[in-house]
Amino acid sequence: MFRFLSIDGPARAALTLTAPVAMGYVPLGMVFGFLFVQAGGAWWLALSSSLFVYAGASQYMMIPLLAANTPIGTIALATLIVNSRHMFYGLSLLKKLPEHAIARWYLVFALTDETYSVVTTMPDGNRNLMVRIAAINQCWWVFGTLAGALIGAQAKIGLRGLDFALVALFCVLAVEQWRVRKSAVPLWSAVIAYGLIYPFSAQNALVLSIAASLLTAIATLKWAPRFNHD
């Protein structure tokens, strides 16, 4: 009867492919759940975020924003900005999606950085395997969140600086973006914009410098490398 539990063939392939993701998702999910609960949120709200939002960096970002009672529109805008890179992930999967509607839309929903990198580097384009991998990855993230939230609900830890995990996460993501850069201009223009804006409006420095970066990208469009219009 419990055939789906037997580890053979496709199930084993999917588990093997998601093992490296589990190493990151379980502990990082735990840190998210822990910080969410320590900031005053209920454990099942942390769980709902991992079930329905399912986007690491923006989930980390939501904790201080929620704690500061930031308006919903601002949080939605910040989410749009932080997750905008996800817009380009689907492009390479356009013709590889599963046929079945639920499987297809689930895969689209679950296209995180890690899942994207696993399914695009898979040896063959097995469509059912892609969905399985996506689902197992989300299970790791959800499991980590739940474990972290339950620990956080019990623990009264007086250590300062645990929320530095968020800074470290952004640092890691910035280093990875730097590694694949085509030019250093985005970095320098962003840092200069922040330095110029901060003295005048510390409160809105982040949003305003993102807007400045957007304008810089548009203004320098004509110097960007040309693309093939076939």
Place this chain on the structure above:
Amino acid sequence: MTDLRYVLEVIAAMALVTFGLRALPFVAGRWLEKHPLAHRLGEFLPLAIMALLLLSSSVSAVQDDPHGPWPEIVAVGLTAVLQWRTKIPLLSILTGTGVYVVLRNFI
């Protein structure tokens, strides 16, 4: 974080925005593929945004720290060097955070 309705609305808004972004290529793929501006933004914004998120979260950590900015500079530097060398996010994040917690609490 005590207003339940507010938190639920934030989760719903973030879920919708994120799903919308991930679904966009499947709805407007040809437009995204062809439009030079979309390519330009996809190339330019991720590095700029990650640098700004790092900068602004570091600045708020410094403001929260009576002994700043040295613990923040050391921990961010260590995290960046580890990630650059090892490419193991978990190692970099846990080491950086661990060192920062020690610097803040015990030194």
